[in-house]
Amino acid sequence: MTEETVQQILSRYSHRRSALLPLLHLCQEEAGYLTPEAIGQLGERLGLSPTQVAEVATFYDMFRLKPGGRREIWVCHNLSCSLLGAEEVVRRLEEELGVKAGETTADGSFTLRRFECLAACEIAPVIQVGPDYYGPVRPEDIDALLERLQGEGR
């Protein structure tokens, strides 16, 4: 995160605290999670205590306070996706990856996460990885999906 980027973000707001979420996003993109050092430095920058930064970071589902996989697999388990088989999709992913939802694979490639409605119910059941949506996902699609994601990860 360069000083120029920080300045550019700060310039969007009349109150510097508003830059907190954008800067937390940046820190997480750089280190993969919010390190205690990053939380401290951000706090200093914005005039907040580490506790104040942490209480905000922990409020939002997307921020991670611990290291995780290189990529996150989000499986929607809300109503429209559940109606069309999301639980079976979660089960198959857990089997194939050898982890429970919420955990990270041993090789550090993936963190599997259940997510609330991802706003893509027209292709339910849906999986989101970064900017991409996969759906409608059938349990038998999981092998091919993981192969594809592993290929992209290399």
Added chain:
Amino acid sequence: MRCWSGYKERGDSGSPNRADMSEKVLTKRFEISGYLGTIEEYLATGGYQAIHRALKEHSPESLIDLVRRSGLRGRGGAGFPTGVKWGFVPKDPTLTKYLVCNADESEPGTFKDRDLITRDPHQLLEGIILASYAIGCRTAYIYLRGEFVAGAVIMEQAIQDAAAHGFLGNNILGSGFNLEIHLHRGAGAYICGEETALLESLEGKRGLPRLKPPFPASAGLYRLPTVVNNVETLSNLPHIVLRGAEWFSSIGTPKSTGNRIFSVSGHVRRPGNYELPIDVPMRELIFQHAGGMRRDRRLKAVIPGGSSVPVLTEQHLDTRMDFESLAKAGSMAGSGGVIVMDDSTCMVRAGEIVARFYHHESCGQCTQCREGTAWLHKTLRRIEAGRGRKVDLDLLMDICDNMKGKTICPLSDAAAMPIESYLKYFGDEFEQHIVERACPFGSGDGS
């Protein structure tokens, strides 16, 4: 299964909609083959003409009046008249005012804003510019749902392109009107769709809703006058400016005007977004546009406006989808997210999923909501797993009763109302779970 790149989202494969003869307005450009929503494409199809027209022909006051006369009501969930909301903003020119576009689309079953953002971002920007001009704001924010990763990239690019073409910045089109628009990403919290929680979040805090009044129009972002409008609401504005208030209000009913985008999902043959006159009958929406029931199964239940609203059943199919008709039928138009369930659906399981969601998303400020959502989830999970007791049905009604109308924001009501409605229409099914000590649908295997 297909991979849908969020960046070029289905520019080539909009929802099939052959049965539909009504005119598309908001999604008109979606039907142009290969349309990706660039500024060149937008300009070539009449884009940004409304800015020219408004800056030349309208004062801020006359623009507010135009929108008031159009009857446009908010498309986010509450359905408040947009022009009236704008009218609450103080006219004092020395006061800083803000416009915030609520792009935090998170209501389960709703996916229209994501389409509007990724497929026609300049239509939204033009709407934001018009709204900002009307209320006298010089800085606007788009609060975008954090999970919309592709949407953020698309929107940033659109903002840059609009500025490069002189639609943003100082002295826009020589009018003396200045405006900058900034994108602000959320980070995964349903509650931030509630407008005061959204403002807290934009101030860099946890998304805890504020006690109202004061309303944002008088004390919003940084306690300054602020208007919060939904993506679809704002996207309507260029069309109202170009075609007039009378054109808009001629669609729909006297109190619910214009087209609306309905997101249809669940057990239908063609789930998707359907832009239709706001008073389309539910039967037509589900059985013509969305292709009817998958595998010709029987329709059991319909959630007509996102998971927060009471469920309806087959007997309500002739209800129209406008605000008043759905209210009369005992539900709400909400966010326009229509979730359709067939007769293979277990309503206890559906209730458990809905309760789990609100439990997860409750911000924890108010006891009734924090505790109530947890108890609803726990009790429904118990019944679904075959461990329910007879008294649990009364307990559920009692919990719901204690959750309604008693909290700072409507999330608590949004959790209680659907559960009450499931018990009302499908009480037998709940009892069956308890008597048989198992889910009759065999679906008690969820998380």
